[in-house]
Amino acid sequence: MQAQHATNTRPNRKSQSKETQTRVLKSATFSLTLVILFLYLLPFLFSVVGSLKSKEQASDPNSPILPAVLQTFVYQGEKLDLYRVPLEEGDRDLALLKRGRNQSSFVDPVAPDKAPVVWKGAWRTLSPAYRVAPQWQNYPRAFQFISFMRLLGYTLMYASITTFAAVSSAAVVAYGFARFQFPFKNTIFILLVATIILPPQVTSIPTFAMFYKLGWIGTWLPLIIPQFFANAYNVFLLRQYFLTIPRESEESAKIDGAGPVRIFFSIVLPQAVPALIAVGLFHFFFAWNDFFGPLVYLSGNESANPLSLGLFRFNGLYSSENQLVQAASIMTMVLPLTIFFFAQRFFIQGVVATGVDK
């Protein structure tokens, strides 16, 4: 009411109050989003902080949140623990010299030559004094214990070979669907899409039996070879993209005598680079993440495990050392997250394209 009344007298007021309102809405939305994002990403922070703790601190529920170590002080050749002592002039971190039930004496590490301070009270009620100290050596230790280089090597090998296989095979098949007429084309395309819905468990058992017969269990072959035969998702995405590419240049190339193979390599593929990158990224992340496939085929051959399986095993072996588990977890996600942050434009567009086109 008031605002309306003001409008009548001074037309400027309305736009001003609206501006304030927008500003308030803007900062409220921003703060709300920021708070939700913070809570959403808090486990990340926990992991980073946890990966820098000492083994003692990682299992001590009463220790501080940040990575810290108990402070000690060497007094006359003896290592003393530091405690936070509430004195009259305020809390001070003092080294416990003589323990007593009702009173204890402490040395001040800043001035050890002074006479010991006597504090009345049970020393057990005091909290130990910590000093912030990130344990960076957790990373080299986890790196070594998990045999990171070997796991990384296999993961990179698997991810890069199958990314190449998946993208190139899907591009060829998608080109066939997007540019040529042939008998049963629609039926074949429907079959292709139907394989997306089929749960992989149904085919997994005979496939496993087949690879078992071939003697491939414990090798990477069962995970690599099928990727050379085009995955339905990728074909679908690339076909949609190829259909949007205008054909004028293809037709003029055809008049100049270029065959379908040359047109594919020199005209279609160069124009489809964003879609090819998106499909490549999808597959790369899938391969990096893949757990079920390696679990089924490579469980028995620990020396050829990828990161996902290696990390799972590592957690089993070092479950009492959470700081190492957290450090190893962070190490496995560095590469995919880095790639994502640099290539997110292509990636996010690709996700949207698959989702919205169905």
Next chain:
Amino acid sequence: MSVPKPATSSTLSANKIRPRRSLAKTEAIYGLSCVALWLVGFLIFYLVPMIASFVFTLFNFTLTEPDKASFIGLANWKRLLFEDPLIWPSLGVTFKFALISLPIGMFAALFVAILLNSKHLIARDFFRTLFYAPTMVPAVAGLLIWKGYLDPTTGWLNRIIEFIFRFDASGAQGVQWLNNENLVYIAYTMMGIWGIGNAILYYMASLQSVPTDLYEAASIDGAGWFRQLWSITLPMISPVIFYNLVLSVIGLMQFFITPYILNGGSGYPNGSTYFYMIHFYKQAFGFLNMGYGATIAWFMFLIALVITLVLFGSSKRWVYYAAGDR
């Protein structure tokens, strides 16, 4: 599904010199040889295994003793439906978890997407990237991070609860996220929320495609924010809600990695995480019991098929497809 365009007419006219039939033939040869790659893969990795898998359900077949394989008719199916004491409880666990996690996950994704799509939000791309980032975290790493985060004594969640609500949530007597038969579903749901990135992106894209004049007309008619959300936004994006729903249901039927990584498929605590897929994995790849494993897989396939069909049937009642939209 969109039908491929019959767009070859221009191609034909460009090559009028050559006879028409041979051209169509060459084209078919090129097309088929491209698609042949997929057809071979389909034959080896889909069609034959699917038939074989069904044949396996009629056999008692352990992979390590192929000579002892014998035809047993419907005995595997009888075992599955009436004798196996773990089938129905594991299906129950799977459905119970789906009923808890599905609405929470769907709502969370939609909520974040609406927030990120707000015209009042600045730095939208920055937020979108960071909300998507957890989806990029490899599953094993993400689960181990959450396992630490939810630890009753040393994790942070209980400390936060303690700080906000001022009760002893932490410590040995604290909230046992992964050790309590019911809370474990909430814990798994929280872990699952780190994977909603794709759903958020789908929602965001569809929210942007809602015509703005609908909102303008509604606000002239005096419709508030919530009314606009309910009467315009939700119906307009219902196809994407439906798509996410179907994807989530299929994903939840195959829920496996989380319980397997967190407790090795033991079902701890007290069988409450013994999901259907855990049972399948143990039978098929643990005991290499190919016949019975295939039966478990086929049963799941049938259930998933029925649920998907029911969802598609129900979609006519609540999914809005704008006229002319395919």
